[in-house]
Amino acid sequence: MELHMHSHRWEQRSPDWTVAAVSGFAAGAVLMVxxxxxxxxxMGASPWETSHMVAAIVMGQDVLQSTDFNLTIVAVALITHYVLGVVFALILATVMASFHxxxxxxxxxxxxxxxxLLIYLFNFYxxxxxxxxxxxMRSWAxxxxxxxxxxxxxxxYWKLEQAEK
Structure with missing residues (x-):
């Protein structure tokens, strides 16, 4: 039996893009919840306040005037949130695959x-x-x-990638 040690040095290796996208979508849902x-x-805040903040990235600061439910604002927030989650997951999968x-x-x-933690620093600072x-929104939570x-x-990503092999 051969003992195989994984090297965490960079190697040109492509991630499984589909698995990464699915992982980002699911993790985005967890983060949103x-x-x-x-x-x-x-915090006792409106459940729609975060949606308004995320939607304002695309729609502009005017949507921050209210925290009431608005289907368009919530839809834009969901799309933006999930797109960012998938993009970040694709980046993480690239790092994970490239460095084993x-x-x-x-x-x-x-x-x-x-x-x-790096995403937090990037986003909030x-x-x-x-x-x-x-x-x-800067807080320990x-x-x-x-x-x-x-x-x-x-x-x-790890689990689904193992299932694909």
Whole structure:
């Protein structure tokens, strides 16, 4: 029996794009539920406030004037949220495949958590320059939710990729 150690050096290796997209979509749903639960149950805010913030990325700041339910705003927010989730998952899958971080579920979870934290920093300290209204969402709950997002993407990618082999 041969003991095989996985090297985590870069190698030109393509990820499974379909698996990555599905993983990002599912993790986006998990993140959305966590954000809705946190904002409504813990913070006592409108469940539609986050939707208005996300939709404002595409529709402009005028949608921030209200936090009432609006089907168009919610639809735009969902589409934007899921597109971003899939894009981030494609990036993470590229990193995981290129560096063999998909060699074990533990490694995938660690890399996913770190990636989620990097997304948090990018979104809430980088992109906030363009979308200032997100600065009010800076919190430990949002940090944890983004780490969970990364972990869900990575774990699903790892599991679904194993099933494809």
């Amino acid at each position: 966590l954000e809705l639960l946190w904002s409504t149950v813990i 971080f998909d060699s074990s579920v533990g490694m995938a979870l660690l890399v996913g958590a770190i990636f989620g 980088g992109m906030v320059r363009f979308f200032s209204w997100f600065s009010e 949002t940090v944890v939710a983004h780490a969970i997002f990364g972990m869900v993407v990575a774990a699903m």
